[in-house]
Amino acid sequence: MTTRTTAPTTLCQAFQATAAKYPDRVALRTPDDSVTYTWRAYADKVRTLTAGLAGLGVKPGDTVGLMLTNRPEFHLVDTAAMHAGAAAFSIYNSLTAEQITYVLGNAGNKVMICEEQFVPVLQKAIPGTAVEKLVCVDGHPEGTITLDELEAAADPSFDFDATWQAVEPSDLLTLIYTSGTTGPPKGVELTHANLIAEIEATAPILNPGPDDRLVSYLPDAHIANRWGAHYTSIHTGMQITTLDDLKQAIAVLPTVRPTMFGAVPQVWYKLKGAIDKTLADEPSPVKKKLALWSIDVGRKRARLMSDGKPVPKVLELQHALADKLVLSAIRKKLGLDQVRAAVTGAAAISPEVLEFVLALGIPCSEVWGMSETSAVVTLNRPDAIRIGTVGQPVDGVEIKIAEDGELLVRGPLLMKGYRNDPEKTAETIDAAGWLHTGDIAEIDADGYVKLIDRKKELIVNAAGKNMSPTNIEGALRAACPMLGGAVAIGNDRPYNVALLALDPDALAAFAAEHGLTGAHEELVQNPLVVEAVDKAVQVANSKLARVEQIKKYKLLPNIWEPSGDELTPTMKLKRKPIDAKYAEEIDKLYEKN
Template sequence: MPAATSSAFRSVPDMLRDRVRRSGDGEAFRYPDGDQWRTLTWSQVWERARAIALGLHSLGVRSQQRCGILAGTRMDWILADMGVMCAGGATTTIYPTTTAEGCAYIVADSGSVVVFAEDDAQIAKLREQRANMPELTRVITFDGTPDGDWVLSLADLEARGRELAESEPELFDELVDGVGIDDLATLIYTSGTTGNPKGVRLAQSNWVYVAEAMHETGEMSAEDVQYLWLPLSHVFGKVLQVGQIRTGYLTAVDGRIDRIVDNLAVVRPTFVAGAPRIFEKIYNKVVMQAKEGGELKYKIFRWACAVGLEISRLQQEGKQPGLGLKVQHAIADKLVFSTLREKFGGRLRFFISGSAALAPDIARFFHGAGVLVAEGYGLTETTAASFVNRTNDFRIGTVGQPLPGTEVRIAEDGEVLLRGGGVMRGYHNMPEATAEVISGDGWFHTGDIGELDEAGRLRITDRKKDLIKTSGGKYVAPQSVEGKLKALCPYLSNVVVFGDKRPYCTALVTLDEESIVEWAQANDLAGLSYAELAAHEKAREMVAAAVEDLNATLNRHETIKKFAILPRELTIEHNEVTPSLKIKRKVVADNHVDAIDELYPNTVETI
């Protein structure tokens, strides 16, 4: 395996200790406490991590033993994770939406001996399944009710740690020094579309590599302010946490999705990462607000968008706009785009988009408005950060160039292969599954189909297993079609294209619950439920018009011949989307088999 980006650090705890030495009194985090925002300096973070680590040590946690975190994104999650790693343990991440049975599987399979549980609802899941988690000895709760025995409060754990620190003042540094570069750091269970999830084993070396590689790009500096709302149980959120330790930027943490827009104005971040669905929702809301302003305001908005898109196109081609276009863009910026940027806090340098494909038309809209959405790419198995567009060298529709130390190769069948310091150590307790995806010479098979441009930027065209082959023998990349339709119709939340082994392509679509209410009011349908709107002929006509516009841009075999509007949105609860908002196509197909069958009524048409 080629040498990865070099580092002077042997572990994340070692890196954290160095950050504290460099920036001890500097502000590290902001987090909400009621209606106020509190702060923690790096030195205060270190003190909290030490108390948690020594508290865990007092409970018997030793080198590479797993400690689960079953909670949403919050300051306590980060402190618990730091404490686990400083104790020499490894963090098992568990989404708070996971069922009791799912929690039990992950805790048991990982062999977790301690679990941090957010509140009483999460504790209840663990109590229900306690008999199925034989190695779990203690639960530490952030907001739940301790019982004086099996369940301890986080404050109680830290008190135990501080007591141990007084009696053994050298112990904490000894624990940090004892964490090795090859030690297990994190177990992240991927959301499988079938069967149980697989635990991805990420070592200290994986996190040190991505932290160094991100730092080497120079995209973030110690002066930046990050707003972090992403699920920390997901590798995308976790990598931004580790990157912060290496570079030293301030992070504001709040996992409440309904607070994102309000928080942007308060935190005033310089960069924010998110999944494509977030950018789609922002886009939809902007379009709806323009329409609500009346015909003249919407006409100005559409004109501004056209100007912005032309500016974006020229910049992507390395060209400069003429004087006339520059004047038009200045006017468009004053009337439309500056207001949008103010909603983001007024000093945002860029967004980062990852975890799924971002529709290029959405990216072009933001770019034209003066807000770069830098799309990146990586998997849990590659510690998230493998590719990213640079702010000074980006191409919309690609995920950019590889991070330093990551190699890429395109296989004969188009599959993207990766090798480097980010590649996992394997699937937990699954050597055969590991051998299926990592070759003997270290190449990881991503399962994604892609191509490289002349500058080495990667374009992902689809998942290898998601490619559709119609009964006429034509291949269709569904994600591309889906993204285009969502960009054309701001009232859609999800689009799932079908057509494998079928004579033509069809789509199941869901309406965006927020924007469709506003649409309903404008179309004399106010007061109707989501299901009633989904079944209404006006809604069908609205979607049909967008599908017609879409089809005009596609090859004939890619066109959507028929579609159905589902009576509800796709949800995590129905197992149709992952917590990181990726669509589970097979589950959607299984849950809506009747709707799909109605789109193929005894037809033999072939294209």
């Protein structure tokens, strides 16, 4: 073990220093504490697992594949791989065997670590790849070895300390496979130096430390969770509670009471929807009126602060009363009463919903970044949040707007490149070191970045008007908590239309509330459901410019699932496949009545 005397230059150094500094603090746990690891136990396990990986033939420069839900074992084996000088990478659990085969072929890993539930799909995917060993963390299906057997495979002569100390900042730390909205996923190569730079750029703003608690529930295959819930914990000693079911994220918060919380917009939409429903069902007119007044006061204050305007003393007094009587109770009920920093990212959030979250007193900062930039590039400082922007660049990063409006980024956060694809790497990072993000953006006088939309996804209608489909879709999602998917269409068309898919859980809750029965496909056609969606579309349209408004829409009977035809594993829209799959439905929306 080492103690930190100088800033670490690799995540191995960071881990060893953190484990030495906080040996008896809990590093990893499950919500019910059925599994817990102190930093000392975490470090001891990493030592034996690293030796086991080496015993299986894992060498410095190799890759190790992971297909796991969010559980303590992910952190153990990922950290062990980096100490072996290898790069661990995660696979989205929703990928098909064919998609997995492609990823494993690109990664070239000989060892794959998984859960028993994923063994069947992996055994279909592995033939023809380099994978020789399949390690199962929670069972022993035929053709696999257990974690105990992995540890037993260690060579007694393996020098653990010499191996991790030989890791260089320029060595590969991980591969992040992009979710593939425009084709097969690309393997983003990130080094130890990349993630150290990312942590050092964001830590002074978010101030994570050993007293902080965070729930890890988003996919570890995504750079956001890898940075926020794994590498940052290794660097700072932050405690991680792993949750293996994303759908339980909101439910588990009151038992964890995190001090830091990260979420994608869908989580915030569901949170707002749950609060709206609770208020709608409140039987006491007095309590309901007080709650609505309190949230409205919170909104006014949040908007003034966002706009950089002074908050009148009367409003501050009203807010203090609203917070004491209502807002603090809502935060406590949600389990977010101790949160001092929250972030939303991976996709644009509706400004209306973000304003609502801020009104509750949850300091939620919208951020922006990419896998190719090691996660966060721009970040709203918690004490200077500007709604409708993704904040200002973190230290050490340069940004600028190209002549065509595209946002460019340069700095130590930029990836090493796309794995085995120098051509695409050269297309993305130019000779001057600028990464071309594909996002159209604006930068205001204070350095705040406002994203317009993806460069290739802007709607240009028949009259030549440019519009952001993301803005339109955000308005729809904010107005209708039942939506699981929404895509705005209008390119080269006279007006905009939309395809809407309902979230099965939200639809089931609506059905239970209204005494409706039937399968998902039947409920979608129920007059009460149709009426609720239609009202929501009207509300959304009232928030949009006339040219942006949805003139017609189609409520689809099917469910849009991550990694399906319509959505990537990170819930981004696959616009071209959607256009192709629903061409007939789209054409009908443009037929004259």
